[in-house]
Amino acid sequence: MDPSLDGRLRLEADRWLTVRTHDGTLPISWSELEEFEFDGAPFKLKDRQRGIRKPRELTAALSITTAYPAPNRPRRYADELGPDGLIRYKWRDDGQESDNQALREAIRLEVPLIWFFGIAPGVYKPIYPVFVVAEEPELHQFVIAPDSVRGIVVPGQPIDEHLRRYALRQTRQRLHQPVFRASVLHAYETRCAVCALRHPELLDAAHIVADREEGGIAAVRNGLALCKIHHTAYDVSVLGIRPDLVVEIRSDILAEIDGPMLEHGLKRRHGEPLMAVPRSRTDRPAVELLEQRYAAFRSAG
Ligand SMILES: [Zn+2]
Structure with missing residues (x-):
């Protein structure tokens, strides 16, 4: 893998999404996402079917997706809040084990990811950057943190109430509230x-x-x-x-x-x-x- 390509791609994706979403105020559709280009060629930021996108040029995942649930059905993968205020992202079994491997690699390389949240069929609220900070293999899940919490809250280690509340607030502000807002405004x-x-x-x-x-x-x-x-x-x-x-x-x-x-x-x-x-x-x-x-x-x- 070329580390400079990895960095360039993530940076360009970040900039492009910021422009396309008017600085995060608008969601983005699947067809708009297809317009992203990297080094002069179309490049997929999100996989159409799978929850995890790992381009073959990279060793770590580029984006993760939480699908919009079909009406009256719960989300297939219930991403939950852990005891430390950070989000848990379940192992994906719809793709291959290589998808989970791509998230482990994202932990190792400490690279920023994009999280696409389905707010309607084919419409996503992108949250970025987020980081995969740990894996909890016994619970079949990864731990995801917004940038502001990374390195401050360490999963699996004792956490005082003050810090837990901070992590919780960050998760709400960076993830829950923007997704709620985008979903309601879209509806x-x-x-x-x-x-x-x-x-x-x-x-x-x-x-x-x-x-x-x-x-x-x-x-x-x-x-x-x-x-x-x-x-x-x-x-x-x-x-x-x-x-x-x-x-x-x-x-x-x-x-x-x-x-x-x-x-x-x-x-x-x-x-x-x-x-x-x-x-x-x-x-x-x-x-x-x-x-x-x-x-x-x-x-x-
Ligand atoms: Zn009014």
Whole structure:
């Protein structure tokens, strides 16, 4: 293997993805990924079928993939959070043992990888760089860490609570939140559910109820794409969403007279249905979660 080729390829892939995803704000489709070129020729960043991509020019893996689960089916490989706050990536048995070997080589060479997270069929949120930092053979899994945690948290060694919380926070910020955001915005076709605003830089993925567990990525059905104003209004119970997807504005706000944001942005949304909901039924807000949140809104008013 040519080590300079390995380094050049990873760096170029990193730069290309950053441009193509507008600095990480947009997901990328399979067909867009096929446009990547290296040294003047098309080069695959991701394998179509297999979870692990190891180009023959390299000895270590270039990317890993977590497939989008088919509707109503759990993810085939449940990637979980370990006791140290780092993510576990299960051994792949769909490819060959050489795939796992390519991850072992990534540990040895300490090279950065791209993690493609399926957020819809053929659509991925790339997370990079991530590092394979250890293997836990008895549990048939690898340990993956974002750059900010690498070398600080060592899997298998005792970890104090302070450091564990740091690792957990990093995992959430670098991986769980971006994947949740990309999944929710994609499901709502990049529109605010309340006002239909469609500028990704002004949109958030709001949780309907706070994450119960600290591990894992919240489901899209616990999310709503909301613009910054409507997100905050929802969080402070100025705005509520009924389980039948109708917007309500708190009564004291309705009685207020003020400028256009209050008038159009809030008061006129009262009694109106959501302007954007996911096409796919499985991605729509869960009624039981909406009920729980709406009860909290009612008791706040
Ligand atoms: Zn809005």
